[in-house]
Amino acid sequence: MTTLELFTPENVERVLCIVAHPDDMEYGGSAAVAEWTAQGIEVSYLLLTAGEAGIRGMAPEIARPLRAAEQRASCDIVGVSRLTILDFPDGLLEPNLALREAICREIRIVRPQIVVTMSWELEAGRGLNHVDHRATGISVVDAVRDADNPWLFTDQLVSGELTEWKAPWLCVTMHEPAHAIEVSEASLERGVASLEAHRHYLAALPDHPAPRDLITGILTGGGEAAGVPLALPIHAYAM
Numbered sequence: 001m002t003t004l005e006l007f008t009p010e011n012v013e014r015v016l017c018i019v020a021h022p023d024d025m026e027y028g029g030s031a032a033v034a035e036w037t038a039q040g041i042e043v044s045y046l047l048l049t050a051g052e053a054g055i056r057g058m059a060p061e062i063a064r065p066l067r068a069a070e071q072r073a074s075c076d077i078v079g080v081s082r083l084t085i086l087d088f089p090d091g092l093l094e095p096n097l098a099l100r101e102a103i104c105r106e107i108r109i110v111r112p113q114i115v116v117t118m119s120w121e122l123e124a125g126r127g128l129n130h131v132d133h134r135a136t137g138i139s140v141v142d143a144v145r146d147a148d149n150p151w152l153f154t155d156q157l158v159s160g161e162l163t164e165w166k167a168p169w170l171c172v173t174m175h176e177p178a179h180a181i182e183v184s185e186a187s188l189e190r191g192v193a194s195l196e197a198h199r200h201y202l203a204a205l206p207d208h209p210a211p212r213d214l215i216t217g218i219l220t221g222g223g224e225a226a227g228v229p230l231a232l233p234i235h236a237y238a239m
C-alpha cells in the first residue's frame with residue numbers, strides 16, 4: 001500500500017454513513033465510527049436495503065427483521081443511535097433518481113460534515129464489487145451534490161423544514177486509498193464486536209474469515225501505511 005495521509009478534518013459534528021446492506025459498515029468502517037462517537041461526534045447510518053436476499057437458505061421475510069436486529073445491535077456497540085433502513089430491493093439496487101432522491105433527503109435531514117460510503121468501482125476491496133455496492137457508491141457521489149442544489153428535489157424543500165446542505169467531505173471505503181482515519185485499540189475492539197453482531201449472517205458463511213483477523217488486518221495495514229499503529233484506509237474527497 002502506498003503512503004496514506006491521516007484524515008483529520010476540523011469542526012465535525014455529524015457524520016452520515018450510507019451503505020447498501022446490513023454488515024457493510026462492519027468491515028473496518030465501524031471502527032472509525034467508534035472512534036468518532038467516542039469523540040462526541042454524532043454518527044447516523046442509512047442502509048438502502050434491508051439485506052433480505054443476503055442469506056442463502058433463509059427466506060427474505062425471515063432475514064429482513066433478523067438482519068435489522070443484528071444491525072441495531074451492531075450500531076449500539078459503536079455508539080450509532082440513528083439507523084434508517086430503506087426498502088429498496090436487495091440485490092437489485094439501481095443507481096436511479098428514486099435512489100438519489102432518498103439519499104439526498106437523508107443528507108438534508110442529518111446535515112453531516114462527512115458522508116461515508118463505499119466504492120463504486122467494479123474492482124474494490126477483495127475482488128469484484130457487488131452490484132448494490134456500486135449502485136450505492138455512485139448514487140451517493142451524485143446525491144451529495146444534489147443535496148446542496150436548491151433547484152433539485154425541490155419537493156423536499158417546500159415545507160421549509162429541510163433546506164439544501166453542503167457536506168464538505170465524502171469518505172469512501174474499500175476504494176483506492178489515499179488517506180487514513182487513525183483509530184484506537186478500543187475502537188478496533190468495538191469494530192470487531194460490531195461485525196460479530198451479525199451472527200446469523202456470518203453463520204451462513206462458513207469460509208468467512210474470523211472478524212478479529214479481518215478487522216485487525218485492515219486496521220494494521222492502514223496504520224502501517226499511515227505511520228500510526230491502527231488506521232482505516234479511505235479516500236477522502238473534498239466536495
Ligand SMILES: [Zn+2]
Binds near residue numbers: 020021023130133
Ligand atoms: Zn453489502
